[in-house]
Amino acid sequence: MIHIVWILFLFSCQQKEESNTSLVKCNGAEIEIQLESRSDSSFLLKPKVGSENDPKKNWDIPYPVYHWEIADIDEDGCDEILVGVLKSTRYDPKPAKRLFIFKLFEGYIRPKWMGSRLSQPLVNFKVIDLDGTKVLSIEREKNGNFLLALYSYSSFGLEFENYLVRDKEMEDVEMLFTFL
Template sequence: MKKYNNSTLDEWKLPHPVYNFEVADADNDGQEDIWVGVIKTTRFDTTMRKRLFLFKIIEGKIRPLWLGSRMSKPLVDFSPAYTFDSLSNTKKCIIRTIEREESGNFLVGNYKWKKFGVEFIKYEIRETDSISAYKLLEK
């Protein structure tokens, strides 16, 4: 914990390389969350891969929301995206990913927060090139 301008600043040290950092409301609770892409192994996957970590800020402290071990395919990149929920008449945040297909091509997938992790929604596109995938990621 550090002091900064008479206020408390919490920090979470990550001993892993970071390849992406975003701030968006992953769990749609009205508060922004911290999205961090790290490169690391896990207990069940000993290959160095890109992973997605989600953190909450609770009473000024950074706490893990989800320390993802994997998506449906190997993760390349991610970004928050937004959909409109016509039932509640609200904008909802989703997790949009670029993942690598077994063929070496790419897919763009959508996931949503569900209680204690992420749930697959749908693929936007499959078996595409990286340029097309990144165009969809940036929408």
């Protein structure tokens, strides 16, 4: 048993380097998307359609990006681009992790949902397939512990489904997050 726990721990400690390009699939077509870093706090989402590079098709993200994924979050047959950013809001002036969702519309990147917050302050997210495409998040509770929450996409944005665990130490939550 100790060996299994040790192996799980080692895998959870590995740092996964994120690629700056990914494929968005929509109705059988594939379009390459690039997340271009212009500085530590400015990024650009760029679709690569053929050999053209039309700046009007890009989307400027003037915030640090900590994570991004591609998934068909609304299950309409076309992938969306989920981007985790660090930014403040009008009602929360302290920069915090937020989740933005973009879509590709006729080759142009456009916002689909610009979330200011989930049920609690966001620590990390990933997309999983659990009875459909879901967003799994690690969030910080008011008491300083952590939770795992599950969200699905509705017509307005991410809709809370349920908590998988609550009031746990970060190590416990990260281990479960890694293997879901």
